[in-house]
Amino acid sequence: MPTKTDTKPEGSTPTREAEPLSIIGKPLMKVDAMAKVVGETMFADDLALPRMLFCKIKRSPHPHARIVKVDTSKAEALPGVVAVLVGAELPIPFGILPVSQDEHALSIDKARFVGDPVAAVAAVDEETAEAALEHIDVDYEVLQSIMTIEEALAKDSEPIHTGELHRGEGSVNGNVHKAVSLEFGDLEEGFAEADVVREDTFFFQGNTHLPMEQHSALASCGADGKMTLWSSTQTPHYVHRAMAKVLEMPPSMVRVIACPNGGGFGGKSDPFNHEIVVAKLAQKTRRPVKVTLTREEVFYCHRGRHPVKMWVKSGIKKDGSITAMHFRSFLDGGAFGSYGIASLYYTGALQTVTYKIPRYKFEGLRVFTNKPPCGPKRGHGTVQPRFAIECHLDKLAEQIKKSPLDVRLDKVIEPFSITANQLRVRTVGLKECLERVAERSEFRNKHGKLPKGRGIGLASSSYLTGAGLPIYWNKLPHSGVQLQLDRGGGVTAFCGSTDIGQGSDSVLAYVVAEELGVEVQDVHVVTADTHLTPVDLGSYSSRVTLMTGNAAIEAARRLKPLLLDQAAEKLQVPVERLAMAHRKIFDRDHPDVSMEFAEAVVLAEARHGTLGSTGSYTPPRSPGRYKGAGVGPSATYSFSACALELEVDPETGMVTIHKIWIAHDVGKSINPLLAIGQIEGSVYMGLGEVLMEEQVFRKGVHKIPSMLDYKSPTFVDMPPVESILIETLDPQGPYGAKECGQGPLLPVIPAVAIAVYDALGVRIDESPVTPDKIVSALEGRLRAVTVPEYDWPPPVDVPPMREESSS
């Protein structure tokens, strides 16, 4: 199936004409910057309410065990303990709608990983709550535990889930969560056309988000019966839905407020046990209840990067064009579903978005194991295959003796095209990204020519700008914005979006200020509160700037004509000639003919009544019409290219990165400071993942559950980064903007492995690329990655995300 060209750009927000922008594109301060600098920002754990109790959660010490009996009587008798909660009190399962409703707030039948919550205590202080946990007696019947993908696939393995919640799709023993097989075009034909056909295997180790802020949640049950939850969550709307379901309350009686997140990176995207637990304890005790996870608990409840084994087979012609690709991924999902089905599909979806791949087959499998559940982390599901594909491509290039730069440049996906797997691509700035980093890094002069021990690597990637499918019914807006104009000149912008540090509150303020011609500080941003703000699905999939940006533009453009009409009448200037900026409405041709924004609001309010509007954004439907087509489509895609130069000590295997050049097709940078901040953050996180981070377990117990042991780069480990913003003005994005918060992480990881090969001639096909692996490889002792046996195609295939008939 050849790549089609889709020549007709479409989109709800056409790129603006040449009109100068007064706010967008400027390096402005974040709206919450000063509050964070002076310590005014209240994170969830900073909150305190009168009569507040503290919650601690008792967790399973066994990776897999039947819960025979939970005796809370001694704990309840402890002075200072106000309530103890067990799983039977919260029998309704929850999780990610609609398919992964497999968790209970507290385990009822079984503990499925070390750290699985079994009971909870609310007490007058943290110490008493902690002490009370010791007085809860749990009888366990220890079961065989499943620690690897291979164990999960073994025919005689103990099923982790039984009954209705999971049907073990594609599995004889129930431990396959989901198996998928999708083929686009005739692969055999493709391989036959190729000059070289090559197979490789890779392993990407799991790792975690490591946000500075631990998860924290405070629940308060009002005298009016309404439940309020403040939480460090990225997805207040999903938490709202989960809480209403589990607590059996009308959604209107539940309010979820996402506090400013001290980092999320995907790790606060699930509705969490502890959020529901404190809500139920607040109901039981009629007192506010707060829980803040310890750092160790965060390591256990993380929902981090899946460990993934991968196999890839590609056919390539001598000119470098790919004729076909067959890709298999095996995901170690941990104990629950979480967003795992999306993670699984994502491992297969975007291969085709980066490069022209005319025939493509994807087979993927996610299994349950007795480890903490994995879920989304920055670059959700695409980081692992990108590592594999870029390393694989480097090997292919070498085999056909082509420059790894040219091999990439030649096959960059066409703008405004549809991929083999039916994803609609719009603007593509990848060629420019590649050329710019190659030029700045002097890649052509250096590659293969640096002294031994020194190497340069290059990789590219693409990423989503928002998911095409929400976690539930897909006809509803993904983002809504409501505006309100005050006759004093203020503008209030209500939006469900959640600022997790990425600056979404700021972007909302910039867009509204730009559209209405006010100053940024005139915009009062009210976000992430399910009582006050229209739904925004959450801060994930790099969706917020595009979706809330477009919603804000729509809302503002519904108000603008009301103001401009009044100004035109008062100033006696044709409305087409009026512009708005910096609290003025003025004649473009005679800027001194102007009036105050606030005066126009007064005139318009006198004419039209109270001034408010709504805007919303629903992504375009994917052209894909196959099962699973809903995971992967995006309104548009970002592109990145990274080059980096490093040195490896062949004795110790220690890697020193000298410099990183990264170019990112951001569409349009709403604020270059924020865009570069996101790029640098992504680069640093990618470096951590490739050089040192790993979330690893021994008999189900986390080996390094502390910030001291879990190695992650600090400031001093970081090389200089040169960030290059490429603007392609995407017709789908607000002012042309695309994502920049996740994509730039992707190419960094393979670029390191590739540069290590350039430096020393050894291929490290599994992450992290640690000194011991390099030394082992140099000594010829590094074992090849093996992928599990599995009898493809899977015996069962069902649509992964069925539409709900209503929310």
Add this chain to the structure above:
Amino acid sequence: MPTKTDTKPEGSTPTREAEPLSIIGKPLMKVDAMAKVVGETMFADDLALPRMLFCKIKRSPHPHARIVKVDTSKAEALPGVVAVLVGAELPIPFGILPVSQDEHALSIDKARFVGDPVAAVAAVDEETAEAALEHIDVDYEVLQSIMTIEEALAKDSEPIHTGELHRGEGSVNGNVHKAVSLEFGDLEEGFAEADVVREDTFFFQGNTHLPMEQHSALASCGADGKMTLWSSTQTPHYVHRAMAKVLEMPPSMVRVIACPNGGGFGGKSDPFNHEIVVAKLAQKTRRPVKVTLTREEVFYCHRGRHPVKMWVKSGIKKDGSITAMHFRSFLDGGAFGSYGIASLYYTGALQTVTYKIPRYKFEGLRVFTNKPPCGPKRGHGTVQPRFAIECHLDKLAEQIKKSPLDVRLDKVIEPFSITANQLRVRTVGLKECLERVAERSEFRNKHGKLPKGRGIGLASSSYLTGAGLPIYWNKLPHSGVQLQLDRGGGVTAFCGSTDIGQGSDSVLAYVVAEELGVEVQDVHVVTADTHLTPVDLGSYSSRVTLMTGNAAIEAARRLKPLLLDQAAEKLQVPVERLAMAHRKIFDRDHPDVSMEFAEAVVLAEARHGTLGSTGSYTPPRSPGRYKGAGVGPSATYSFSACALELEVDPETGMVTIHKIWIAHDVGKSINPLLAIGQIEGSVYMGLGEVLMEEQVFRKGVHKIPSMLDYKSPTFVDMPPVESILIETLDPQGPYGAKECGQGPLLPVIPAVAIAVYDALGVRIDESPVTPDKIVSALEGRLRAVTVPEYDWPPPVDVPPMREESSS
């Protein structure tokens, strides 16, 4: 000028057809009731912020003095004192827009009453702040003080205000704040037609609001430079404007949040010094600053009921019809303008709204004195003349030997008519009110027939349902409501209205729930926050139910069709046959054919995007076209009649009220429990005013500035009250509703004086009707009320409230 009949009812909200109401008219709980009962409600003084400072205010001990020097150095040096503020730091005057901009946050040139603020301290605790006041040295040059209306009018009196702020309209010495003279029709002709012409004089003593909650305000200057003020105010919008002006900040940088008021009664309607003082101190110190007035300070800063001397001359025919009325009022305004110009006009405006008065002349004068400024109190400006007019009418009735009931019934104003002073009257339920209280009290059997010492009194009245003119430019909406629908079935209602205990939050929730067919608890009421809510002018003039109610109906009815269309399509029922109630949309003819409200929201959101709307209310323009016509008009008027039976001990003069019957034309009771609560509260407050309350001064010092000394009725003093709701379904009101929070106070006061006459044959023409006055009257020692000399018409007359060209 005869009373005209205006037969064409008009209005934005026609009375609903016979469709049954599911929420409106039901005795539901207030939405904030449980929070108040359990102590969850946070009043302003309950708030605390990290690093908060406490403010105390230094006040003048002199009624009138020039401020020569303020030395704060010793106070500043005191440990724990963070800042001291003096008047020169806040040079911009404020007050009630647009005419009374005569106050400074701290006095600069002069102290004009005992209690006038001169300096303020912010310190780490209240005790330190209090102690620091003693270390502020103020040099005063004491000036002649003016303590009575007569002293104010004396040619040689010291002018309290000089310079630009007041021009001393109608005065040679500058102490007349405002003089007004308005004549409608040929009075001499009217008096000539009369059978009896009678003149009387009356005095109504000043009194105060005595809310349970003292004024309190907390200011915090955010790291982003935005100022937030939480205050126990009835008018956050006016405070917002005043703060932006005095602090010289763009209004968008100021946020005012009115906390739930623990009673207001008009006493929290002004922007207050202390609100601006804490804001400035928060700017100076970069820390939150809170002030809570002491009870004594509340007595001094009250803005309470004006002491008013009145003279009235009426001509009446033997059949009881009035031929002409000439009414003069002399208001002791205290030291500042406040809402005094409105108070002045109100003393003359509503005489014609109650009874048919074909020819009417009103002359009024407000003077400055060196006492705390007077302003609005429940029944603003109409309580004093109503006392005079009803007592005067009782005397006239006696003189023409007609029953005081019949004399009133005969002359009740016609519905849908225009009065002599060009006020537009709509529904009038006064006849039914009079008949019902007369019947229930057996007035005809008892009046003049009870044993000596026992008496029955009857009086009637009318009151505004919202002012026709805002305090500034009158083309802007007076109330706005913004709605937001959540796909979970919740509805958020944003409105600037301020719940001061009267239940406005509840009424907003009832109206929205009724219109959209949800439960009251599904409506999240967000009010009184200038950043979150559209403007509502404030809780005064009994305007909130009518204005926000209409705005809410408009907003809801803009969303309703979107939902009904979806339901019609889904249910296959014609949209005209659909009704909404209790979270369902159903076929009126087959109520089991129904769908959930939330489902309709989901369908409508999928079709139309994020669902929100605005609604607003601007009162109809008054037909009056004379200077001053803007004070008095109302969208519609409420009516009340009161009968009460009492006993007076002729030895001691002690009055015991046995029972009160009160009927009130409420238009339509939105919630009978709340309506009756408002009526009972009004009756109790009226009884306090007529029997015991008086705000009196000796040499400028309040004689009884404590709740122990200031006599006000308690629970045990209260007689049984029988409240009767009369519904006239006014076309202007939401569902026909009119006011009920102030009007019922009015007839209680004259009814007591009239009943005392019925009991003992003595007329007490001045309030309060205390035992000593009764005994003096019985002994023939009670001196007649005299009114001041004044050379009518006043030399100057200017429009009292000019329209601003913009806000």
